[in-house]
Amino acid sequence: MGNPPLGGDLSRLRQLNALSTIRALRGSAPATLSALSARTGLSRPSLKEVVGELTSLGWVEEVPPTSGGMGRPARRYRFRADRGHLVGIDIGAHNVRAALSNLDGTVLAETRQAVVPETPVRERMEAIGRAVGGCLALTGLTMADVWTVAVGTTGIVTPEGVVTYSAGIPAWTGLDLAGLLGAMFPCEVLIENDSRLAALAEARRGVARGARDVVFLHVGRRMGTGLIIDGKLHRGFGAAAGEIVMLPQARWFDAPDHLNNCPVVPEGTPVEDAASHTLAAARDGDPAALAAVERYVDDLAVGVAAIVLVLDPEIAVLGGGFSRSADVLLPPLRRRLEAVCLRMPELRASTLGDECVVFGAIDHAVDHLDRQLFTADSGTSLPVPLTRDAVSRS
Amino acid sequence: MGNPPLGGDLSRLRQLNALSTIRALRGSAPATLSALSARTGLSRPSLKEVVGELTSLGWVEEVPPTSGGMGRPARRYRFRADRGHLVGIDIGAHNVRAALSNLDGTVLAETRQAVVPETPVRERMEAIGRAVGGCLALTGLTMADVWTVAVGTTGIVTPEGVVTYSAGIPAWTGLDLAGLLGAMFPCEVLIENDSRLAALAEARRGVARGARDVVFLHVGRRMGTGLIIDGKLHRGFGAAAGEIVMLPQARWFDAPDHLNNCPVVPEGTPVEDAASHTLAAARDGDPAALAAVERYVDDLAVGVAAIVLVLDPEIAVLGGGFSRSADVLLPPLRRRLEAVCLRMPELRASTLGDECVVFGAIDHAVDHLDRQLFTADSGTSLPVPLTRDAVSRS
DNA sequence: GTTACTAATGAAGGACTCCATCACAAGTGA
DNA sequence: TCACTTGTGATGGAGTCCTTCATTAGTAAC
Structure with a gap:
């Protein structure tokens, strides 16, 4: 069969x-x-x-x-890892990052373009183009040298590369990202959710290197998860795996509010900077901040416990914006998980930082190349990159 | 690497x-x-x-x-599927079932031995021996014809085959089952949690045949789950995957009480028969029974939603004692899941019934044989069964 | 009954890939 | 210069697969 x-x-x-x-x-x-x-x-x-x-x-x-x-x-x-190149892109709400690597996954160049959540689609696509163009310029390469482009973006992405919903980038909802980027780049384009790629990066080159079953927790203004099962990215049948955010009992949607609405946050602080004030105050022992952190972790722990109980991973990695304060978050999280979990996974904080998703995109492209190599059935010779002719109809 | x-x-x-x-x-x-x-x-x-x-x-x-x-x-x-034989055993609280199959997984004989939860270890082991002996007698075979024995049991089983905890069989807790059964049978012995094996059976020969990602939900007096991910049994790093029962928010431990403590249950009904009264009454439209079912499914749905959101399986299978009333349980469960799940998996009721676990044990043994065949590195010849000499020291 | 057709069999020859082995080459160190 | 170590290159042999073709054993039509 x-x-x-x-x-x-x-x-x-x-x-x-x-x-x-x-x-x-x-x-x-x-x-x-x-x-x-x-x-x-x-x-x-x-x-x-x-x-x-x-x-x-x-x-x-x-x-x-x-x-x-x-x-x-x-x-x-x-x-000869320099025989071809791979591009990884992280399309976030506030930044578009690109990285260019060789076939090994060794990153040769990185660029960043600032955007805002409200940036319209056309402008965001242009930022993507500039980010990739910057990587090419830094390395003296052209798109003809790029075999695969792998993209991570916030939101829920179908297996066909259509964004069905994105809370972080409103204009993204309903967009055929694979179609747009496919027309933009004359090579294969892979689209994936950003947290999943971050999970991959942690499992390949981050703190979870070598582990077969890994859970990545993106903690920040938005919550997200990525699962590595048996060494492979787990998407689920409809590419909706890991969306524990939707579970009402987990209360993940509103969890960050505990940090945002803390009295220690100075009046007039923009909402995107509020949580870091609270986390910093908690590190210094401020009682109100500590209480806010406890409430936050209370909510966080329910969803994490659910994931850990379902999968029994070897390692759980804390990433995302708040993971810079992992020293504040991990002890209370560990305490709650130990009370519930049958077997406690290792808890670690990400060390890849903001580049986590682009690195993951690169790793995703490397994996894809691997799969291509190993399912190669094209006669006796090894496969060469598909150089799809760009927009040529006569 | x-x-x-x-x-x-x-x-x-x-x-x-x-x-x-x-x-x-x-x-x-x-x-x-x-x-x-x-x-x-x-x-x-x-x-x-x-x-x-x-x-x-x-x-x-x-x-x-x-x-x-x-x-x-x-x-x-x-x-020549009859060249060797496999034995599957289901060690439950009230029954010990055994099945004997050929290398194909085709079941040739089945037996059952009644026990009670309090049956001491020695007697339960004897019942296991009788169940297997019965299968051998029915087919005219001996243990020398059996290549592998696969066992499913209630409780949490370590990768080494030690039962760390079993609520269903109190005497089982802490038992080195692999050691005891290894001394009993002169062949390889595999120990696994029963719900996992049931999941395997459903994915191989049951209603989830052909699906790569399957969640099996054992609903009955005890709750349990089994996960098939990417076509394989998922154990987790410490063989503790699927134990969502432990999540307090899921309230799975006490969920069956909703069905047991319903006014429609006749006075003096033994607790193990109570739920079936409620479910039957609900099927007939009794309002109190229907309310109890709603409360039960309320609790059930939280855990199921958590699993489904984490994994995004293709199919979720309802098995176990209560699955005979799947017509009563599935509609309200589906309703609740649809309100939460990003992508709704197919919900199906098991058709394998009480033999689910033994069948799964057989399938587990078949898989094991497959793995042995495919990792065979013993020179040019195909592997033959390891006929471990039983208890022969001189 | 004979003839045409179909599908499988069995054997021969050729091509490819791997391995073991051995004489030789290119360094280091006494 | 000589012994020693490690890698190179070439030869011959064995194993596995493929293509091809004459042959065989049936069915179907005349």
Whole structure:
């Protein structure tokens, strides 16, 4: 019943071994044939042929040997991560961030464009264009060098890339983002919810690196979650997973008000800065602020407990704007969870900060590339990027 | 970083193709070489060799050809599902059920032993032995024919097979079930929570067949859940996934009381039969019973909504004792969920009934066999069951 | 009964991929 | 200069898969 091909041809075996070699090579220092042989389990002669093929295809290149060791210096090879590039975009209410990376996921350039929640669609799209253009300018590249654009945005995104609802960017609701961005970039475009990408970033390069089951909690003016299950981003059947915000008993929608409406917030403070006053005062031991934090965490903990009880993750990561005050938030949150949870997950604060979502977008694009490589069925050769011709009808 | 071997040897390719052939053959009618060739993508000559090897290893056998078609009758082959057997056990508070199946998961015999929640450990173990012995007697087999025993039990089970807590079977708490059953059966023993196995059964052979993300809700005197995520049983990092019962806001612990303490329940009814009176009365339109059902579903819906919002499953299955009254429970539950859920999953009632858990145990054992087959690294030959010598020290 | 057609069988030859092995090469250190 | 270490390159062999084609065993029509 719908099982993947699994085995197959001789050429399939070669392909699998080539991919295995790429995996062994990617994300690590240049390696010798012997080292690769040990890592992949292939014999030296076979590996040599595989590496030769990968070199001629442009995936691998030789680097000068090191000197100073015993014996004959070995030839060293490295993955040509600069062969293609990936772009990650974070479309937020107040900022549009872009990052450009190589195929490894190593970020080469980052830019930011300030916007406001009310920025109309056209202007926001232009900001996106400027953010990406800035990354290209910084690196001297063009869009032709970009294989994939991955986008994270606030709001609920369908599997087809349509934003069904966005509280943070009102004009976004109902927008066919995949369509607009697809017309804008002559390559593949992936759209995903921003908290999910943040979760991915934490699981790949953040404080949850290596964990298979991770819950990411975006705490800030808006609440959001992202789930990594069995090492993979979990979207759910209708791409609506993690939307515990909707649960009335969790009271997540109004939870930030506890921090905003605290007496310690100076008169006339804009609402977006209010919470940080409260959190800072709580750190200094102000009783009113501490009480507000307790009420906030009271509400927060219900939803977190629900997620943790359902999934039993290894690690829960606190991210988003308020996570800068994780030292204030984590102890009371931990206390409440310990009272309820059957098994307490590790609680950690994000260290990736504001770049969390762009990094996650990059990682999402890397994953996508991986999937493309591994489901490659196009004959014997490895896949090359789909360079979709932009807007050419005659 | 810890990636599986992936490619490998020539023999690995043959192994993959052999497994692919087994998959194509298993669970379907006897097939001809041409049909298998189409299904696996292998050429006829290769397939012939693979089938020959599998035949000599005892995994496949030839069956008489059919007559009546055009052309030369093709030789037909079938998977020898009777080559080994699997046992599934459901250890409940009031019943111990056992089932015996072939490697296909086709159930050949079932038995049941009545117990009570207070039955001491030794007697319960004896009941387990009798239940399994009954299955063997019904089929004329011995334990030597059984490759794997999979067990589902009420309570929280660690990955090592120790029951840390069981409300349904008090004596079970703290028990090293894997140790006891491992000494009892001379083969591999898998221990799992019963609701999880029920979820698996529904996803494999029940009303959720084919769905990748499934939530199983056991509603009865005790509440429990099982999650299928991406087609696999989800345990969580500490095997504590799905324990939303613990969430105070969900009020699942006391929810059944609404049904038990309804005025329509006749005086002196034992507590285990009370709810069915209420549910039956509700079906007949009794106002007090209907109100009780509404209160019950009120509580139920909070936890269900939490699970659904977190995971966004394709299907939610209602099972357990009360699911016989799914016609009464589902409409109000659906109403409440629709008010909260971002995307409404399909709600269905289990049709597997009391055998749900044993079936799930069988399916769990089949999955385990599959994993063994696919991670087989023992040279070129396919794995054979581990016939652990029972208690032989000299 | 004979002939045409269909579908599967079995065997031969060729191509590809992997492995083990061995002589040789290019360094270091005494 | 010599021993030692480590990597390179080439050869031969084994295993697996594919394509192709003559052959076989049935059915259907005449």
